[in-house]
Amino acid sequence: MKKMTALFTTAAMSLTALFGCANAFAEEGAGDVWTGEIEPVVVTLLNAGTDNPYLDQVAEKLNEYLGDKIGVEVSFRQVSIFNAASQYTMWIGGGETVDLLTIAYAPVSAFTGMNMLEPLDDLLQYAPHIQELAEEGYAIYCPSADGHIYGIRTLNPPVSNGDGMYFWKEDLEEAGLEYEDNQLVTLEDIELIVSKVKELHPDAYVGVYGSAPRSGFTIEADPLGANITSGVILGTESTEVVNYFETEEYQDYIKLLRKWYEEGLVKKDAATTDALEGGSMTNDPENCRMMWNEYNTGIIASYEEATGKEVVALRTAKRNQNALTDTDCYTGIPVTCEHPEAAMRFLDMMYSDMFVENTCYFGIEGVNFDYTDETKTAYVANPDNGFWALGSGNRMLEPMQGVYKEDTVQKYDQFAEEINSSPTKGYGFLYDPANMTNQITAIDAVLQEYRAALETGSADIDTVYPEFIKKLKANGIDDVIADKQAQFDAWLAEN
Amino acid sequence: MTGVRSRQEKTIAAIGHIIMILAAALAIAPFWLLVSSSIQEESSIIRDGYSFLPKEVSFSAYQYLLGEWKQIGRAYFVTIFTTVIGTTLSLFLVSMTSYVLSIRDLPGRTFIFIAILLTMLINGGQVSMYITYTRIVDVRNTIFALLVPNLLLNGFNVMLVRNYVTNSIPRELQEAASIDGAGLFHIYIRIILPLSKPILATVGLLTALGYWNDWINGLYFVSDSKWYSIQLMLNQINSNASFLASHSDQLGQMANQIDIPTVAVRMAISVLVIIPIVLAYPFFQKYFTGGMMVGAVKG
Amino acid sequence: MKARKKKVNFKRFIPAYIMLLPGLAYFVINNYIPMYGITIAFRKLDFKKGILRSPFCGFDNFKFLFASGNMGPIIRNTVLYNLVFLALGAIVPVAFAILFNEIRAKRVKKLYQTVVLLPYLMSMVIVSSLVYNFLSADMGFINKSILEPLTGQTVSFYQEKKFWPFILTFVHEWKGLGFSMVLYLSTLLSISDDFYEAAKIDGATRLQQIRYIMLPFLRPTIIMMLILGISKIFNSDFGLFYQVPKNSGVLYPVTQTIDVYVYNALMNQNNIMMSSAASVAQAAIGFTLVIVSNLIIKKISPDDSIF
The missing domain is CATH 3.40.190.10 (Periplasmic binding protein-like II)
Known part of the structure; x- marks a missing residue:
């Protein structure tokens, strides 16, 4: 607390x-x-x-x-x-x-x-x-x-908005890995560390749950003042609105999670539970040895206080200055x-x-x-x-x-x-979804169906992922993205 | 039901016992699991899974609740109070209305009955209900807020009791009383009420559970948490805990300031919600006794 | 008929109308006045003007119901589950009530009745946790204490569609049985012993008594419950279909019902116009079905129609 x-x-x-x-x-x-x-x-x-x-x-x-x-x-x-x-x-x-x-x-x-x-x-x-x-x-x-x-x-305050993956310091030391707290790392780094921890502690798992999908923690995406549902721009240079769920980064994320799931690194019920029920670094410190969470010094302190162990939190995505989200x-x-x-x-x-x-x-x-x-x-x-x-x-x-x-x-x-120092091209622009309410409503329902399973690795990617994308398109995600792009282009022309 | 019971009767009763024992086992097992998971150590749940005989027992959930006893005790009182008063009022209203609607030659009775049945099929939704109970009849922050909206009387109960009165209470009884000069209200009190005990027990149980489980009225119409019922407390804790869990990344540090109750605490509260009804239930069962028609007709 | 009506002595019924007054006043305030809320489904709400002055917008708010390309399975689930629940509801609790009624041992009877009511007392949120306690792949009783020790394998119930039609039907029956049994029992208790005595004298066995005395008495209640069930055929118990499968997306093909879809689609929108449109659509279909089924029953057996 x-x-x-x-x-x-x-x-x-x-x-x-x-x-x-x-x-x-x-x-x-x-x-x-x-x-x-x-x-x-x-x-x-x-x-x-x-x-x-x-x-x-x-x-x-x-x-x-x-x-x-x-x-x-x-x-x-x-x-x-x-x-x-x-x-x-x-x-x-x-x-x-x-x-x-x-x-x-x-x-x-x-x-x-x-x-x-x-x-x-x-x-x-x-x-x-x-x-x-x-x-x-x-x-x-x-x-x-x-x-x-x-x-x-x-x-x-921006300090609350980092994206981090938390590890026990003892694990990194034991594995002979040298990372510093607050260091920016790639998904490959994470994959490597997690596999090393798993070698040392066969029962270890990653605390990731469907109640809070974490793909956003590895992707530098700006939803332009609305939800990622309606499309995002990636990085600080792009002005192209793309389908978040079709990006390579998203696919990399779900592939990694699928691999973890099959290796027993993600709980079998992960898609349908939350950290309270499923186990987190605070209520199951022996086995839950890594977890995505906000990079936040307060959270780190609370983990350390609850368990008596030291935490190293590595930042998994660069946070750009964007217009925040509409929620x-x-x-x-x-x-x-x-x-x-x-x-x-x-x-x-x-x-x-x-x-x-x-x-x-x-x-x-x-x-x-x-x-x-x-x-x-x-x-x-x-x-x-x-x-x-x-x-x-x-x-x-x-x-x-x-x-x-x-x-x-x-x-x-x-x-x-x-x-x-890193504003996105959309900083200051906010998308207004009023014309697309029906489509967004239908897309929200599709996300409810697929996101939790895909982002915890609980679903077979080869069959379920294409089905997911197909359903998004059937429910009009491309129209919404086009609408967002049009509003964004008009704004870019003005500014 | 006197005399020697035939073999067939005994066989049917034996089958009845077997079926009921099975049903009872199926009903009690999850409840047992509910109680045992409220006293199981959290880390032990995650490690060993849920079990009927927890290996590591911890009463911390109940201790936590004991710490909040002032609030919980008050919520208990509010719940019991509204349940008793509400159910009594409701039974009175439902039986009176249903009895009148069962009088055969009452002009307009079919129209009124259909109008009442219609309320089961359509409703105006929460917003207009809220506006009615705040602008037209202001119940906010009064005891009526917990008693009246949506709970006092409903079409289903009227239909149940009316059908019972029509089908199961001999018309001759009412006619005989009428000839003796008894008024409608007198017949209602002397004949209808005592003879509809089984159905009133059923409807009373339904109504009491409605009051016991209600949290919507408290949420909408009561702003002082002194008048919160036990279900409202449970519901607020449950729904907000899962909301916060799924928005934790957006809430960020705000969520970390909040003490989200553990699964064990949520289980413990629901045990506390259920126990009183289980204890009070035999009281209802008194009225589930049949075979009184004979005496009534003869006497 | 008209001639008779004229003879009606209204004075005689004044006490009756007075007795009716409190109940009717309640229905007017609690049910009829708020019914103007139905128009929300057809309006473009403007809170500045107030609900009743907001402009009408035809069926615009209903469009989202058809925006999804996958309403087919959702409607199928809703209707099929309801039909199964209706059929079981007309058989299982009736059978239980009759069998229960045959038991003579009073104390045991009380115990049974209290215990089978337990599930009815739990909220769906709690039922959902209990089901999870049994079915969880990581911690559940079935996997941890039965399947794993015996077979060495576990089943991820929340990822396997094939189990859920049975699980949901079971949970529904299990939760509702205690109460519906009581409902039929109250009718059985009203049957006068005279009927049984008379039947006995005629040499009827107990089974015959069940067939020719109890069932006819139960029939109005059974039919009434059926018609009520039909009116709700496009509705579903949200808690059962949303909380119990833990909103697992993989299971949607067999668990998603209209109410769950509406909730999932609107959870981020706070749009009461759309949610009101959904419930108006459900009520309209239910209303039509009740009228039709009541008409049919009136044709077949006039005594059993509910109005």
């Missing part, structure tokens, strides 16, 4: 600027006193199925701070992430007042299609810090077909919002004010969590009164969980630099 959440101290380039700006705001904010009316704002918070008992106290704490700053009295409404989209539909359909919706893993089109969200274009004037971030080059606006902005994305977190203003201006002022605080952002997601300092050092770069949650919500806002303002470490900062720097 000791995770590092975010790190902002020594961020490269623009991040330093951002931090500076947050501080500046805090200073000038202290002088400002809000003289207008205080308006109520209802904010949704996502949880993971267990309600937070501290909501009212947290809202109270925030209101003490916010009242004379931006004239907002905030109250929270929590909803579990699994039910969020359907609950929102009912609330908005029922005309209930909600001012800020936090949305996760549902595309903007799912809400704009039914006119549930207000366009934010005219409201952005109340959010100077959000505008600043956008001008600095962060892709934080969610646009849509009609050219309006409907949501503000959660700004995640990330974002915040929007629904049509039933009563005080859109106040809502926007509050949202702006979540992108600029460390106190507001941290109180929303970690609770009250001294009750729910404590900072571990004076610079507030790290925190520990109170084990008895932990408070957390699934976040939106500017997460780069948040402290890291656990204890501050010098080398994580270095890794973060390195990673941020790498990402910032």
Whole structure:
């Protein structure tokens, strides 16, 4: 559970600027006193199925701070992430007042299609810090077909977005392999290491499961602000939208997994289970000796803490700077919002004010969590009164969980630099799938049928893979890719 | 059923025993496995597989739940409370409605009955249901939120009870009472209710299970987690755990902040959900007794 | 008929209508008012205008149901499983109820009844875990404790289509048996002992009593359950077909039903117009089938029709 959440101290380039700006705001904010009316704002918070008992106290704490700053009295409404989209539909359909919706893993089109969200274009004037971030080059606006902005994305620190394969350090040493943590490796390297580990430990297996297909961890693909279903561009030079599932990289991945499956390196039930049921490096460290996961110093620390073994995580794909996917977190203003201006002022605080952002997601300092050092770069949650919500806002303002470490900062720097220096050709472009809804719906159903089995090696490639591609085509994947290419070309011509 | 039983009767009863023993074994084995996997050490499950007699026993799942006892105890109370009140109300409504609809020459009875049957075939969906119970009749955050929407009365139960009253309660009884000057409500209380015990026990069981297993109403209409039922807790934990497991790469560090309950904990909660019904079930069985018509007609 | 109707003394029925009032009020609020939600299937929803003012768009929302080139097997699965479940539902629980009714030992009877109801009490999510506990290739009881020690080989159940029509049918029967048995039992319990005594005097054996007394009493309930089943022939128990096979894609040719397809297709979309279209289509077919089957029954045996 000791995770590092975010790190902002020594961020490269623009991040330093951002931090500076947050501080500046805090200073000038202290002088400002809000003289207008205080308006109520209802904010949704996502949880993971267990309600937070501290909501009212947290809202109270925030209101003490916010009242004379931006004239907002905030109250929270929590909803579990699994039910969020359907609950929102009912609330908005029922005309209930909600001012800020936090949305996760549902595309903007799912809400704009039914006119549930207000366009934010005219409201952005109340959010100077959000505008600043956008001008600095962060892709934080969610646009849509009609050219309006409907949501503000959660700004995640790039450190959370690496793709890694985790190994036990003892295994690499035993096999006489020299790899350094955070090193970028190829699929061949991985194949070699895994076979060596298997020689040493015949019962070893790779923790890969159908619940979370991992092919994306080895392929440098940019889905252009939508799902990989509708096609991707590869690498940083290409402008050609291709079928992700037909790429050579994808075929290499499923061939390797098939080989592993036949050698007993993948669990027989892998296609239909998840790491909790099937076994992971934390709940079965003796046999699950390697696993794909995000490259994330926090995850590494949690593995080490749970097992007492040292981890080496190798990065299996270069992460380019792309427009993220359409299924990330974002915040929007629904049509039933009563005080859109106040809502926007509050949202702006979540992108600029460390106190507001941290109180929303970690609770009250001294009750729910404590900072571990004076610079507030790290925190520990109170084990008895932990408070957390699934976040939106500017997460780069948040402290890291656990204890501050010098080398994580270095890794973060390195990673941020790498990402910032390699934008894809599609950076800034977001595909709008509105015209292709029926095809994408049918394709989603095909993916459900084949992906888990192919990407865990559980299905025979010679017969099943061609069938998969054939079915994708029968359900119109080529039309969707052509549509994406056309929109992308138009955007390229403009920019 | 007095007197000596024939050989054939004995044979049929013997076959009955054999079949029921088989069915009972098939029913109890998975339940046993459910209990044993809730106390099996997690690493032992992954290594040795599931088994009826776990080699390494661990009560950590129950200890974890014991730590949450305040919340679970409250959820138990909410569930039991709504089940008892809801089932009582429902039985009253369903029997009264069904009885009236069984009165042979009641004008408009066929029309009303078909209108009720129609509700089994079509429904307006969740969104309009939600809007009705928040805008037209606001049940949010009241006890009615857990009792009323969708659970109180349904076409199926009305049909069952009405058919029973029509087919199995002798009309002469009602007519005799009517001639004696008894009103409809009096006949309902004195004759219909006591004589429909078997079907009311069936419908009551169905309704009680409906209340016991319901989590939708709590999810939609109750925002204070103090009023969460045990099923809502179980459901929230289960559905979110699998959602998080399949979105873990997108959630990234957020998912790692979250304590996803282990399989054993999920199993333990479902054991806790089932046990009370098993204990309460004999109470229903009291009403599954036949052969009372004779006495009723004669008396 | 008309002449009789005029004679009806409405005053006599006033108490009856009063007694009917609470129940009817409930159906109006709980079922009839929300029925306007059906129109969502035919609208292009616009929450700014509200549901009732959103424009109609004909059958646009239904199109996705036909967008897939593989609806054939999906419809076949849905209908076939339902037919099998209907046939078994008319035989198995009835047989169990009759046999159970013949057992005289009271305590044992109570025990049996409680135990066979156990599966009915578990949610499908839990049933799915239990089935997995038995069938898992890596950890399952059947593979780890039976097949591996005996044959040295394991079976990957979740990758083998051929087992699943049987597994799903078994799980369905196993889960529902306890309750449907109780349903038929309540009818058996209502049969007066007089009938049996009279039959005995006429020299009827127990088997004959079953044939000529019990079955006729059970018939209305059996037919009612059949008609209800027919109305749901294009629906399926989502938990059974989605959770129990653990949404294994390889098994789709024998496990995917309409509800599972709709869920898989719409899970990322939050599109209530499309999901509402799917359920309207299912209900429309079910509705037609009920009317037709009720008409047929009315022709064959008028007493058994449900309306």
